[in-house]
Amino acid sequence: MALMTGEQYIESLRKLNTKVYMFGQKIDNWVDHPIIRPSINCLKMTYDLAQDPEHEDLMTATSNLTGAKVNRFSHLHQSTDDLKKKVKMQRLLGQKTASCFQRCVGMDAFNAMFSTTYEMDKTHGTSYHERFKKYLTYIQDKDIVVDGAMTDPKGDRGKAQGAQADPDLFVRIVSKNDEGIVVRGAKAHQTGSINSHEHLIMPTQAVSEDDKQYAVAFAVPSDAEGLFMIYGRQSCDTRKLEKDADVDLGNKRFGGQEALVVFDDVFVPWDRVFMCEEADFSGMLVERFAGYHRQSYGGCKVGVGDVIIGAAALAADYNGAAKASHVKDKLIEMTHLNETLYCCGIACSTEGYPTDAGNYQIDLLLANVCKQNITRFPYEIIRLAEDIAGGLMVTMPSQADFRSDLKVPTKSDMTVGQWANKFFVGVDGVPTENRMRVLRFIENVALGTAAVGYRTESMHGAGSPQAQRIMIARQGNIAAKKELAKAIAGIKD
Amino acid sequence: MLVGFKFCGGCNPVYDRRAAYEKIRSDVCVRAAERGVEVSFEPVREGVRYDALLVICGCANRCASLTAYDPEAPRVYVYGEGGVSDAGLRLAALV
């Protein structure tokens, strides 16, 4: 099948019977819901740009499985060039949406699953790899979205899966038969889950042999029997429900999405099971997925950073402060931080290598360094944007006030809108509304709905900072460094 | 004469690639018409022979993939505002 258009993607979602709950209600028409729709628009962009000659070089690739042209989000990386193009594609999408566009978790899961199943089969004599190839061929052919789902609710962080008071706090196999397996549990924080046609589930952390029922990987349609989602609310989300909501949203068209995905005894046929109690390979799958996902952030957050830097520069223009040397220097600092993140994304891609299965893996140390910087630099970038924006980004009246015809009964006989526009003007020649728009955008990323993606996701997405430090410690090659020091210092043991 | 054009993916272009393409296409068509030659442009396709390929890249990295396309066709790259006129001249000389 040819690549889907953006419109076809939206229509394909309408055909799903995905069960969604929000604010304690079941949402039947979630596709057009004003809180959800901006996140769907982000995913639509991954389809629109794939059809655009100006972007298809990044957005599409040739499948090694079928030879067909596929969306890069369902591609298995065949070279370091593919790994770099992945990062560039993510930067592009960050620029176009200024949000989390949600499709990378699936791509990262495909690549991790492809190489892990290959190695698992060699050790265990299983046939997961062929199964997975068939599954991925189906995904590529249909050009559909898959949520790569890893994070379990985890309950008491100090206890292993099987030691939890409630055994369902990690996804587990509850029964097996000739036809398949039945799974129970939940995945938390799932980016784009509602907007995905399918879910590809992985364990959240390495599993011991004693807890092997938690070593499970499988795929299910998003509307599978027993599967439902509870929408995660975001700061300022209900602004989207306001009449004629526009300026106050900061980013009217695009946004991110996370949800809790619950599996209440979901049946999975064997042809969709890719790990079943092979606890010894759970760590490999987690590590590889996390590695790819830590690379991803060196693209997507950089693209959003590009928009933030542009917005800060515009705010300075509109404020009449653009010529101040400290403002120029702050823009330089923001650019420096943003491009440093990009360097990390490109570096871990350039240093990538082929796995035994043939697809390319990023350099694990550099990908972890990338993500560690992501846990810090976006915070500094947005802090500098807030500095340049000025306090008005959080104290200005609403769009309704700026547009109000209500007369204020004072001597001047002006409307609320006229007063607001009079006092919030910046430099001559720039409409007050333009100034409000750019400040609301910065507010949105700093502490509104988009802060979920730009700030807290930068901190915890693909693992909290400590998870990267553990990997950096493991990959740091300290023993070799000691030998270097001994050689230079003339130390002979 | 047939020219295939190809854009890089455009992750951080330093100029307006679409405007550059339009300018080059119009310059080349005018110059070729002066010589009585008709030139058409199309997005490059696999398996098609071209008289030349125009590759419009957003920056000097020039990362557009061309391996799948006519290996015989000479390539003209443009990767910055400053190179637009020159690319037009070079392409016009090829068609």
Ligand SMILES: Cc1cc2nc3c(=O)[nH]c(=O)nc-3n(C[C@H](O)[C@H](O)[C@H](O)COP(=O)(O)OP(=O)(O)OC[C@H]3O[C@@H](n4cnc5c(N)ncnc54)[C@H](O)[C@@H]3O)c2cc1C
């Ligand atoms: C916006 C957003 C989007 C996300 N999208 C996805 C997604 O699409 N798919 C997906 O699978 N996941 C997703 N995640 C989940 C993400 O991977 C987790 O948030 C992350 O792994 C941290 O887990 P947690 O949130 O449960 O925090 P916790 O694990 O509770 O961590 C909180 C703190 O406790 C520390 N801690 C936790 N356990 C221990 C321990 N045993 N010993 C010592 N310290 C510990 C951590 O280091 C951290 O400092 C997303 C998260 C966010 C915020």
